[in-house]
Amino acid sequence: MTTAAPILSCENVTVAFDGFKAVNGMDLKLMPGELRFLIGPNGAGKTTMLDVICGKVKPSAGVLRFMEDVDISRKKEYEIAELGIGRKFQAPSIFVGLTVYENLELSMSQNRGVWATLRATISKTDHMRIMRQLDMIGLTHRAHVAAGGLSHGEKQWLEIGMMLMQEPTLLLLDEPVAGMTDTETEKTGELLQEITKQRTVVVVEHDMEFVRSYATKVTVMHEGKLLKEGTMLEVQSDAVVSEVYLGHGRDASAVS
Protein backbone atom coordinates (compact mmCIF):
# COMPACT_ATOMS: atom_id res chain seq x y z
CA MET A 1 0.00 0.00 0.00
CA THR A 2 1.32 3.45 -0.87
CA THR A 3 0.77 6.37 1.47
CA ALA A 4 -0.50 9.45 -0.34
CA ALA A 5 1.81 12.45 -0.22
CA PRO A 6 0.50 15.77 1.14
CA ILE A 7 -0.76 18.25 -1.43
CA LEU A 8 0.52 21.10 0.75
CA SER A 9 2.98 21.07 3.56
CA CYS A 10 3.68 24.25 5.55
CA GLU A 11 6.41 24.07 8.15
CA ASN A 12 7.20 26.63 10.80
CA VAL A 13 5.70 29.48 8.74
CA THR A 14 6.12 32.96 10.16
CA VAL A 15 4.79 36.23 8.73
CA ALA A 16 5.83 39.49 10.32
CA PHE A 17 4.29 42.91 9.70
CA ASP A 18 6.65 45.57 11.02
CA GLY A 19 7.93 43.15 13.62
CA PHE A 20 4.44 41.88 14.63
CA LYS A 21 4.12 38.17 13.95
CA ALA A 22 0.63 37.63 12.50
CA VAL A 23 1.67 34.02 11.82
CA ASN A 24 4.25 32.63 14.16
CA GLY A 25 5.69 29.18 13.42
CA MET A 26 2.53 27.67 11.91
CA ASP A 27 2.45 24.07 10.63
CA LEU A 28 -0.20 22.84 8.24
CA LYS A 29 -0.36 19.66 6.18
CA LEU A 30 -3.15 18.91 3.72
CA MET A 31 -3.85 15.60 2.06
CA PRO A 32 -5.41 15.29 -1.42
CA GLY A 33 -9.21 15.54 -1.43
CA GLU A 34 -9.50 17.07 2.04
CA LEU A 35 -12.09 19.67 2.97
CA ARG A 36 -10.17 21.34 5.80
CA PHE A 37 -11.60 24.07 7.99
CA LEU A 38 -9.28 26.64 9.50
CA ILE A 39 -10.82 28.24 12.58
CA GLY A 40 -9.67 30.40 15.47
CA PRO A 41 -10.59 33.63 17.24
CA ASN A 42 -10.32 37.03 15.55
CA GLY A 43 -6.75 37.94 14.75
CA ALA A 44 -5.47 34.34 15.04
CA GLY A 45 -3.73 34.59 11.67
CA LYS A 46 -6.09 32.52 9.52
CA THR A 47 -6.46 34.96 6.63
CA THR A 48 -2.75 35.73 6.71
CA MET A 49 -2.09 32.00 6.43
CA LEU A 50 -4.19 31.88 3.23
CA ASP A 51 -2.32 34.99 2.04
CA VAL A 52 1.01 33.20 2.43
CA ILE A 53 -0.17 30.05 0.68
CA CYS A 54 -1.37 32.00 -2.37
CA GLY A 55 1.74 34.20 -2.39
CA LYS A 56 -0.01 37.48 -1.53
CA VAL A 57 2.38 37.89 1.40
CA LYS A 58 5.81 36.35 1.81
CA PRO A 59 6.84 34.39 4.88
CA SER A 60 9.74 35.75 6.90
CA ALA A 61 10.58 32.18 7.91
CA GLY A 62 9.45 28.65 7.18
CA VAL A 63 8.83 26.57 4.08
CA LEU A 64 5.70 25.87 2.05
CA ARG A 65 5.78 22.89 -0.28
CA PHE A 66 3.10 22.22 -2.86
CA MET A 67 2.65 18.79 -4.49
CA GLU A 68 5.43 17.32 -2.42
CA ASP A 69 8.50 19.01 -3.86
CA VAL A 70 7.61 22.44 -5.24
CA ASP A 71 8.84 25.09 -2.83
CA ILE A 72 6.34 27.96 -3.18
CA SER A 73 7.71 30.04 -0.30
CA ARG A 74 9.37 32.56 -2.61
CA LYS A 75 7.19 32.28 -5.68
CA LYS A 76 5.11 35.15 -7.01
CA GLU A 77 1.33 35.16 -6.68
CA TYR A 78 0.71 34.51 -10.41
CA GLU A 79 3.24 31.65 -10.43
CA ILE A 80 1.44 30.01 -7.51
CA ALA A 81 -1.90 30.45 -9.29
CA GLU A 82 -0.43 28.83 -12.40
CA LEU A 83 0.81 25.90 -10.33
CA GLY A 84 -2.81 25.24 -9.31
CA ILE A 85 -3.61 27.14 -6.13
CA GLY A 86 -6.77 29.26 -6.39
CA ARG A 87 -7.83 31.85 -3.83
CA LYS A 88 -11.27 33.28 -3.33
CA PHE A 89 -11.59 36.40 -1.22
CA GLN A 90 -14.70 37.36 0.74
CA ALA A 91 -15.99 39.93 -1.75
CA PRO A 92 -16.86 38.35 -5.11
CA SER A 93 -14.87 39.58 -8.10
CA ILE A 94 -17.21 38.97 -10.98
CA PHE A 95 -18.08 41.02 -14.05
CA VAL A 96 -21.52 42.32 -13.03
CA GLY A 97 -22.43 43.56 -16.52
CA LEU A 98 -21.78 40.18 -18.15
CA THR A 99 -23.97 37.12 -17.95
CA VAL A 100 -23.21 34.16 -15.71
CA TYR A 101 -22.27 32.13 -18.82
CA GLU A 102 -19.95 34.90 -20.08
CA ASN A 103 -18.24 35.16 -16.69
CA LEU A 104 -17.44 31.45 -16.81
CA GLU A 105 -16.34 31.74 -20.43
CA LEU A 106 -13.96 34.56 -19.56
CA SER A 107 -12.42 32.74 -16.62
CA MET A 108 -11.53 29.88 -18.95
CA SER A 109 -9.33 32.05 -21.11
CA GLN A 110 -7.88 34.74 -18.93
CA ASN A 111 -4.90 35.42 -21.09
CA ARG A 112 -7.08 36.66 -23.94
CA GLY A 113 -8.81 40.03 -23.63
CA VAL A 114 -12.46 40.31 -22.59
CA TRP A 115 -13.76 41.31 -26.02
CA ALA A 116 -11.57 38.91 -27.93
CA THR A 117 -12.93 36.09 -25.80
CA LEU A 118 -16.55 37.08 -26.06
CA ARG A 119 -16.35 37.70 -29.83
CA ALA A 120 -14.61 34.42 -30.59
CA THR A 121 -16.78 31.44 -31.45
CA ILE A 122 -16.81 29.06 -28.56
CA SER A 123 -15.89 25.44 -29.27
CA LYS A 124 -18.37 22.69 -28.45
CA THR A 125 -15.94 21.28 -25.88
CA ASP A 126 -15.65 24.63 -24.10
CA HIS A 127 -19.42 25.10 -24.22
CA MET A 128 -19.90 21.68 -22.64
CA ARG A 129 -17.37 22.54 -19.93
CA ILE A 130 -19.28 25.71 -19.09
CA MET A 131 -22.58 23.81 -19.02
CA ARG A 132 -21.11 21.21 -16.65
CA GLN A 133 -19.77 23.97 -14.42
CA LEU A 134 -23.14 25.74 -14.40
CA ASP A 135 -24.77 22.50 -13.36
CA MET A 136 -22.27 21.96 -10.54
CA ILE A 137 -22.75 25.43 -9.07
CA GLY A 138 -26.54 25.20 -9.51
CA LEU A 139 -26.81 28.15 -11.90
CA THR A 140 -27.94 26.54 -15.14
CA HIS A 141 -31.27 28.37 -14.96
CA ARG A 142 -29.41 31.66 -14.42
CA ALA A 143 -26.91 31.22 -17.29
CA HIS A 144 -28.10 34.23 -19.28
CA VAL A 145 -28.81 36.58 -16.41
CA ALA A 146 -26.39 39.47 -15.81
CA ALA A 147 -24.17 38.53 -12.86
CA GLY A 148 -25.06 41.82 -11.14
CA GLY A 149 -28.65 40.57 -10.82
CA LEU A 150 -27.73 37.44 -8.88
CA SER A 151 -28.40 36.98 -5.18
CA HIS A 152 -25.46 37.19 -2.77
CA GLY A 153 -25.20 33.39 -2.56
CA GLU A 154 -25.42 32.97 -6.33
CA LYS A 155 -22.60 35.48 -6.82
CA GLN A 156 -20.41 33.46 -4.46
CA TRP A 157 -21.18 30.23 -6.35
CA LEU A 158 -20.44 31.93 -9.65
CA GLU A 159 -17.06 33.02 -8.39
CA ILE A 160 -16.32 29.53 -7.11
CA GLY A 161 -17.35 28.24 -10.55
CA MET A 162 -15.02 30.74 -12.22
CA MET A 163 -12.15 29.52 -10.09
CA LEU A 164 -12.97 25.91 -10.92
CA MET A 165 -12.76 26.71 -14.65
CA GLN A 166 -9.02 27.18 -14.03
CA GLU A 167 -8.83 23.61 -12.70
CA PRO A 168 -7.01 24.37 -9.43
CA THR A 169 -5.61 21.49 -7.40
CA LEU A 170 -6.03 23.44 -4.16
CA LEU A 171 -8.77 25.97 -3.49
CA LEU A 172 -8.56 28.52 -0.64
CA LEU A 173 -11.82 30.10 0.51
CA ASP A 174 -12.23 32.88 3.06
CA GLU A 175 -15.60 32.82 4.86
CA PRO A 176 -17.59 31.60 1.84
CA VAL A 177 -20.97 31.48 3.64
CA ALA A 178 -20.78 34.90 5.31
CA GLY A 179 -24.05 36.74 4.65
CA MET A 180 -25.76 33.72 3.11
CA THR A 181 -29.25 32.48 3.99
CA ASP A 182 -29.54 29.05 5.65
CA THR A 183 -30.57 27.45 2.35
CA GLU A 184 -27.65 29.06 0.52
CA THR A 185 -25.28 27.94 3.29
CA GLU A 186 -26.46 24.36 2.95
CA LYS A 187 -26.09 24.43 -0.82
CA THR A 188 -22.57 25.81 -0.41
CA GLY A 189 -21.65 22.96 1.95
CA GLU A 190 -22.88 20.43 -0.59
CA LEU A 191 -20.97 22.22 -3.34
CA LEU A 192 -17.74 22.10 -1.32
CA GLN A 193 -18.22 18.38 -0.73
CA GLU A 194 -18.72 17.89 -4.47
CA ILE A 195 -15.57 19.91 -5.24
CA THR A 196 -13.45 17.82 -2.89
CA LYS A 197 -14.19 14.71 -4.94
CA GLN A 198 -11.53 16.07 -7.29
CA ARG A 199 -9.68 18.81 -5.43
CA THR A 200 -8.43 19.88 -2.01
CA VAL A 201 -10.19 22.78 -0.28
CA VAL A 202 -9.23 24.94 2.70
CA VAL A 203 -11.97 27.08 4.23
CA VAL A 204 -11.42 29.84 6.79
CA GLU A 205 -14.68 29.99 8.67
CA HIS A 206 -16.38 31.61 11.65
CA ASP A 207 -19.80 30.00 11.15
CA MET A 208 -19.46 27.10 13.56
CA GLU A 209 -22.80 25.55 12.61
CA PHE A 210 -21.45 25.29 9.08
CA VAL A 211 -18.13 23.87 10.27
CA ARG A 212 -19.92 21.29 12.44
CA SER A 213 -22.03 20.15 9.50
CA TYR A 214 -19.30 19.73 6.91
CA ALA A 215 -15.90 19.36 8.57
CA THR A 216 -14.08 16.10 8.92
CA LYS A 217 -10.86 17.75 10.09
CA VAL A 218 -10.51 21.14 11.73
CA THR A 219 -7.34 23.14 12.36
CA VAL A 220 -7.49 25.68 15.18
CA MET A 221 -5.12 28.64 15.07
CA HIS A 222 -4.34 30.96 17.95
CA GLU A 223 -1.80 33.78 18.05
CA GLY A 224 -0.36 32.74 14.71
CA LYS A 225 0.21 29.14 15.70
CA LEU A 226 -1.38 25.74 15.44
CA LEU A 227 -3.35 25.20 18.63
CA LYS A 228 -5.21 21.98 17.92
CA GLU A 229 -6.11 19.74 15.02
CA GLY A 230 -8.73 17.00 14.84
CA THR A 231 -12.40 16.33 14.36
CA MET A 232 -14.84 19.03 15.43
CA LEU A 233 -15.73 16.88 18.42
CA GLU A 234 -12.09 16.60 19.50
CA VAL A 235 -11.54 20.31 19.04
CA GLN A 236 -14.71 21.31 20.90
CA SER A 237 -13.90 19.15 23.89
CA ASP A 238 -10.38 20.53 24.23
CA ALA A 239 -9.94 22.62 27.36
CA VAL A 240 -7.29 24.94 25.89
CA VAL A 241 -9.42 25.62 22.80
CA SER A 242 -12.37 26.50 25.04
CA GLU A 243 -10.24 28.84 27.06
CA VAL A 244 -8.90 30.61 24.00
CA TYR A 245 -12.38 31.15 22.58
CA LEU A 246 -13.86 32.54 25.80
CA GLY A 247 -14.25 36.26 25.52
CA HIS A 248 -14.10 36.24 21.75
CA GLY A 249 -17.70 37.44 21.16
CA ARG A 250 -18.84 36.08 17.81
CA ASP A 251 -16.61 33.00 18.10
CA ALA A 252 -17.62 31.89 21.56
CA SER A 253 -20.28 29.53 20.15
CA ALA A 254 -17.47 27.48 18.61
CA VAL A 255 -17.01 25.56 21.78
CA SER A 256 -20.39 25.85 23.41
Ligand SMILES: Nc1ncnc2c1ncn2[C@@H]1O[C@H](COP(=O)(O)OP(=O)(O)OP(=O)(O)O)[C@@H](O)[C@H]1O
Ligand atom coordinates in the same frame (compact mmCIF):
# COMPACT_ATOMS: atom_id res chain seq x y z
N1 LIG B 1 -1.04 43.86 6.44
C1 LIG B 1 -1.01 43.83 7.76
N2 LIG B 1 -0.26 44.70 8.47
C2 LIG B 1 -0.22 44.67 9.81
N3 LIG B 1 -0.89 43.77 10.57
C3 LIG B 1 -1.66 42.90 9.93
C4 LIG B 1 -1.78 42.86 8.50
N4 LIG B 1 -2.61 41.83 8.16
C5 LIG B 1 -3.00 41.28 9.31
N5 LIG B 1 -2.44 41.91 10.36
C6 LIG B 1 -2.64 41.55 11.78
O1 LIG B 1 -2.29 40.19 11.93
C7 LIG B 1 -3.17 39.54 12.83
C8 LIG B 1 -3.79 38.35 12.17
O2 LIG B 1 -4.70 38.80 11.18
P1 LIG B 1 -5.57 37.82 10.29
O3 LIG B 1 -6.48 38.67 9.46
O4 LIG B 1 -4.71 36.86 9.59
O5 LIG B 1 -6.40 37.06 11.42
P2 LIG B 1 -7.69 36.16 11.25
O6 LIG B 1 -7.49 34.96 12.09
O7 LIG B 1 -8.00 35.94 9.81
O8 LIG B 1 -8.79 37.09 11.90
P3 LIG B 1 -10.32 37.30 11.54
O9 LIG B 1 -10.98 36.04 11.90
O10 LIG B 1 -10.73 38.43 12.41
O11 LIG B 1 -10.41 37.63 10.07
C9 LIG B 1 -4.17 40.59 13.30
O12 LIG B 1 -3.72 41.10 14.54
C10 LIG B 1 -4.10 41.65 12.22
O13 LIG B 1 -4.41 42.91 12.74
